[in-house]
Amino acid sequence: MTHLSTLDAAMVLAYAVFIFGLAQWVSRRRADTVDDSTGYFLAGRTLPWWAIGASLIAANISAEQIVGMAGSGYAIGLAIASYEWMAAATLLIVGKVFLPVFLKNQITTMPEFLEARFGPTIRTVMAGFWLVLYVFVNLTSILWLGSIAVTKVAGINQDLALAMLGLFALAYQLKGGLKAVALTDIVQVALLVAGGLVVSAIALAHLGDGAGITAGFVRLTRETPEHFHMILGPESPHYKELPGLGVLIGGLWIANLSYWGFNQYIIQRTLAARSLAEAQRGIVFAAVLKLLMPVIIVLPGIAAVLLAPGLAKPDEAYPTMMALLPNGLLGLVFAALTAAIVASTASKINSIATIFTIDLYARKFSTGASERKLVKVGRITACIATLIGIVAARPLLGGLDQAFQYIQEFSGFVTPGILVIFLTGLFWRRATEAGALVGALASVVFSAIFRFSPIATLSEVPFMHRMSIVFVASLALTVIVSLLRPASETGRRDIMQDVSFATSRGFNVAAALIIAILVALYAIWW
Numbered sequence: 001m002t003h004l005s006t007l008d009a010a011m012v013l014a015y016a017v018f019i020f021g022l023a024q025w026v027s028r029r030r031a032d033t034v035d036d037s038t039g040y041f042l043a044g045r046t047l048p049w050w051a052i053g054a055s056l057i058a059a060n061i062s063a064e065q066i067v068g069m070a071g072s073g074y075a076i077g078l079a080i081a082s083y084e085w086m087a088a089a090t091l092l093i094v095g096k097v098f099l100p101v102f103l104k105n106q107i108t109t110m111p112e113f114l115e116a117r118f119g120p121t122i123r124t125v126m127a128g129f130w131l132v133l134y135v136f137v138n139l140t141s142i143l144w145l146g147s148i149a150v151t152k153v154a155g156i157n158q159d160l161a162l163a164m165l166g167l168f169a170l171a172y173q174l175k176g177g178l179k180a181v182a183l184t185d186i187v188q189v190a191l192l193v194a195g196g197l198v199v200s201a202i203a204l205a206h207l208g209d210g211a212g213i214t215a216g217f218v219r220l221t222r223e224t225p226e227h228f229h230m231i232l233g234p235e236s237p238h239y240k241e242l243p244g245l246g247v248l249i250g251g252l253w254i255a256n257l258s259y260w261g262f263n264q265y266i267i268q269r270t271l272a273a274r275s276l277a278e279a280q281r282g283i284v285f286a287a288v289l290k291l292l293m294p295v296i297i298v299l300p301g302i303a304a305v306l307l308a309p310g311l312a313k314p315d316e317a318y319p320t321m322m323a324l325l326p327n328g329l330l331g332l333v334f335a336a337l338t339a340a341i342v343a344s345t346a347s348k349i350n351s352i353a354t355i356f357t358i359d360l361y362a363r364k365f366s367t368g369a370s371e372r373k374l375v376k377v378g379r380i381t382a383c384i385a386t387l388i389g390i391v392a393a394r395p396l397l398g399g400l401d402q403a404f405q406y407i408q409e410f411s412g413f414v415t416p417g418i419l420v421i422f423l424t425g426l427f428w429r430r431a432t433e434a435g436a437l438v439g440a441l442a443s444v445v446f447s448a449i450f451r452f453s454p455i456a457t458l459s460e461v462p463f464m465h466r467m468s469i470v471f472v473a474s475l476a477l478t479v480i481v482s483l484l485r486p487a488s489e490t491g492r493r494d495i496m497q498d499v500s501f502a503t504s505r506g507f508n509v510a511a512a513l514i515i516a517i518l519v520a521l522y523a524i525w526w
Helices: 006-029 037-045 049-060 063-075 078-104 110-117 120-154 158-174 178-208 213-223 245-249 251-262 264-271 276-307 314-322 329-365 371-397 403-427 433-452 463-484 505-524
Strands: none
Touching (some): 006 329, 037 329, 037 371, 049 178, 049 264, 049 329, 063 078, 063 314, 063 329, 078 251, 078 264, 078 505, 110 120, 110 329, 110 403, 120 158, 120 264, 120 314, 120 433, 158 371, 178 264, 178 314, 245 251, 251 264, 264 276, 276 505, 329 371, 403 433, 403 463, 433 463
16 A cells, blocks of 8 residues: 655645636636536537547546556556557547537537437436436446545545545536536646656656666566557457457447447537537547557556566556655655546536436426526536435445446446447438337347356357447347338438538548557557
C-alpha cells in the first residue's frame, strides 16, 4: 500500500479546492445559462471543441480503465490497447456518420431520438432501462473501483472514500450541470495526461537503470516480447478475452460503436456543441488523446512485469508503479487518478438526471413543467442517484473478485441490441418500433443463453465473438418483425431530411493521419 506524505496530501487538497472553485466560477459566469433545461443539461449548446474533446475522455477514463487496463497490460500485454486505439477510429465514424443526424434534429437524449424515429413506447422503455443500467451498474462500479484505488494509495477507509468521491462529484456539478462538467474537464484531462506520463516515464527510467527512458523501453520490449503483440493467437491463455483478428473485425466494433455513438453520458457533450463543425473538431481531439492513452495506462502495467514480478493480482500493477514516485509527484499522480474518477462520476450523474428529467418526468409526470422546475428536478434526481450509488456499491460489487467484469457482463447483454436499434433506425427506413423492441429483447435473451448455458460449446465462446453472434441474430429478428409488422410513417418526421455528411478538409486530413498512425501501430506490434 502506498501512503501519501503531507506534501502529497496538500497537493490533492489543493486540486480539490481548485476544481470545485473552478466549477462554481464557470457556473456563475453566466448564471442565465443554467436556468433552463437546455442550459443545464446541454450547456446551452455552446460548448467549444476543446471542451467537447476533453470531456469525452474525462467521461470515459476512470478507475476501471486506469487500474483495470494497467492490470491487463501486466497480465496480457499491449493487446489490451486495442480498446483505446480502435476507439480512436470509432470516434471518427461517430463524427462523420452519426453526429450530423443527431445535431440536425436537435436531439437532447438518445431515447428522444428513438421516439423521433420509432415512437413513444421505445423511448420510455429504453429510458427506464438506461436509468437502471447507469445507476446500478455504471455509477456503482465507478464509485466502487474508484474507492478501491483511493484506499490503496491514501490508506483511508474504503466506505469513507466511496462517500467522499460520490458527494464531491455531485457537489461540484450540481449548480452548473453539463457546463460545469465539460468546461472543467480540460483541467481534469490535462492532469490525467500529465500524471500518467509521469508514471510511465519514471517506470521506464527505473528500467533504464540510469541510461534513460528510451533505454528502459528498449529493455522492456527485449525482455518481455510476449507482451508486445497486438493480435493474440489461439495458443495464448488470454485468447478468450482478446480473440485474435476477431478484435479487429468483430465484437469490439459492436461495443465501441454502441458506447461512443449511442451512450447518453458519452454523446451528450457532442450534442451540446456550438455547431456540427465544432463537435467534429472535438471528436478529432478526443481521437488524438485516445492514441496516447495506452502510453499512460497500459505501459505502466507492462513495466510492472519486470519491476514488480509476482504480484498477487494484476490490478495491483498501477498502484505499485505509483509507489516508485517521490513525494510531491505522488500527490500529482494521485490527484490525476482522483480527477479521472470524479470526472467520470460527475458525467454519469449528469446524464442520469438528464434522461430522467427529459425522457420521463417532462413527458409522463409533469408535461407542463416550467424550465426552472425541470432544472430543479434534474438536481434532485442527481442527488438521489448519487446516494443510491453510494449505498448500493458495496452490496452489489463488494463480493466480486473482478468488478470490471461486472460492467462487461451486464453491459454486453444489451450492447448488440442497442447497436441494432440505432443502426436500423438511422439507415433502414422500413425498420419499425416493434422490430426494434424485439431486437433489444433478443439481445438480452441470446446473451443470457450464451452466458449461462450448461453447454460448454456455448458458454466458452469468447465474449467478443458472442457479441458478434448476438448482434447478427438480433438484427435478423429486427428485420423479420419489421417486415411482418410494417408501421405507418404518418406523423413521424424524416430524421434524414437536409442532413449532410460532408466534412471539412481539416477533419478529413486529421482522420487520414489518425488512421495512418493506427495502421502503423498495428503493423509494428502485430
